Amino acid sequence: MSQIEQAQSQYETFTQSVESIIISTVNSAGIPNASYTPFVMDDAKNIYIYVSGLATHTQNIHVNPHVSVLFIEDESKSDQIFARRRLNFDCTATLIERETETWNQIVAQFKERFGELIEVFRGLPDFRIFRLTPNGGRFVIGFGTAYQISGDQLDKLVHITGNK
Template sequence: MSQLEKVQAEYEKFPQEFASIIISTVNAQGIPNASYTPFVMDEFKNIYIYVSGLSSHTTNIQVNPYVSVLFIEDEAKSPNIFARRRLNFDCTATLVERETEKWQQIVKEFQERFGEIIEVLRGLADFRIFQLTPTKGRYVIGFGAAYNINGDNLHQLVQVTKDNLSNS
């Protein structure tokens, strides 16, 4: 197995290590907000979040659908704090309409993953499900070991070199 194949396999498993993601949104005035939320991910790498309409990030998504998502290795597990493994995606958010077949399926996945709290959230009218569709990303596994991810094929890594650095 080549080095790229090893990295590729690690990349495919990396998001499964997490129950929540860090998300960055921007409000109507252009002010950024960082937060976190539990998530589920489908086989196409679409990320689904189930969030309160009262939260800043939900309000921000409704005025600006561009969201940055970050999966980052636990500090305690990283051999070097300056080179934590991380995966980020630039995404576009779309609302999943409540009570549709897709909404029911995503709620079921949240219930399987997070348990009975989802029954409580399901009864709260202000909670919404957004689909975050990645348009591009980057997977970093250490110093000088970064890989670009293109939205056309979210399953293919392209090693960052000085020649393609601007594609990030």
């Protein structure tokens, strides 16, 4: 198996190895905020987050829908702390309207993945679901093994080298 085939294989399964993402948002004054949230993902690589309206990141998404997300290997599973496997996407956030068919489907996926706590969230009016639609990203496997992600299906990996 070639290096690119190995990378492609790791890329296709990497998001299944984590249950939460780090999200970066920006407020109206341009001040960044880093936070985290559990997620579910669909086959088109759209990421769904179920978040409180009271959270800083939720308030930021309402004023600026550009969100960076980071999936990162657990420190305890990493061979080298400076080279943790990680995947980031630049995304655009869209609010999913409550009680629509799509909203109900996403709530069911959250309940399946995270259990009964989701029923509590469902009853809280400030909790909302956003679809984070990736438009590109980067997958880093280790030192010197970074790939740019592109394509309509976000399925094309291009090895990033120091060559111009």
